[in-house]
Amino acid sequence: MDTVNQYRSTMDLRTALIEAGATRIRPILMTSMTTILAMIPLALAIGSTTQGLAIVDIGGLTAGVIVALFMVPVYYALLSRKAKEEIPDID
Numbered sequence: 001m002d003t004v005n006q007y008r009s010t011m012d013l014r015t016a017l018i019e020a021g022a023t024r025i026r027p028i029l030m031t032s033m034t035t036i037l038a039m040i041p042l043a044l045a046i047g048s049t050t051q052g053l054a055i056v057d058i059g060g061l062t063a064g065v066i067v068a069l070f071m072v073p074v075y076y077a078l079l080s081r082k083a084k085e086e087i088p089d090i091d
Contacts, residue, residue, distance in 0.1 A: 001076060013080055017073045028068055032061045 003023055007016035035057065042054035 001072070004073070004076060013077060017077060021069060021073060025069060028065060032065045036061050 001020075003020040004016050007019050011019065039054040039057050042048060042050045043058060045051055045054075
């Protein structure tokens with residue numbers, strides 16, 4: 001969201017959200033995918049004591065990526081519009 005706030009000084013809200021998403025998608029996916037791919041062999045190891053941990057890690061990282069890339073920007077946009085409507089213009 002810090003990236004969106006930096007872009008908002010020169011762009012409108014929608015463009016800032018799209019640009020921030022495009023800028024941050026690669027680092028988010030790279031860090032999450034490396035851990036998810038590393039956990040797949042542990043998740044497939046039947047009878048291993050670490051199988052449950054690997055499955056939970058994979059699910060949590062997948063959910064985190066979805067939240068970070070899709071739900072947070074939508075929530076930010078909704079709250080920004082609501083805050084803008086509540087603040088009266090002083091003219």
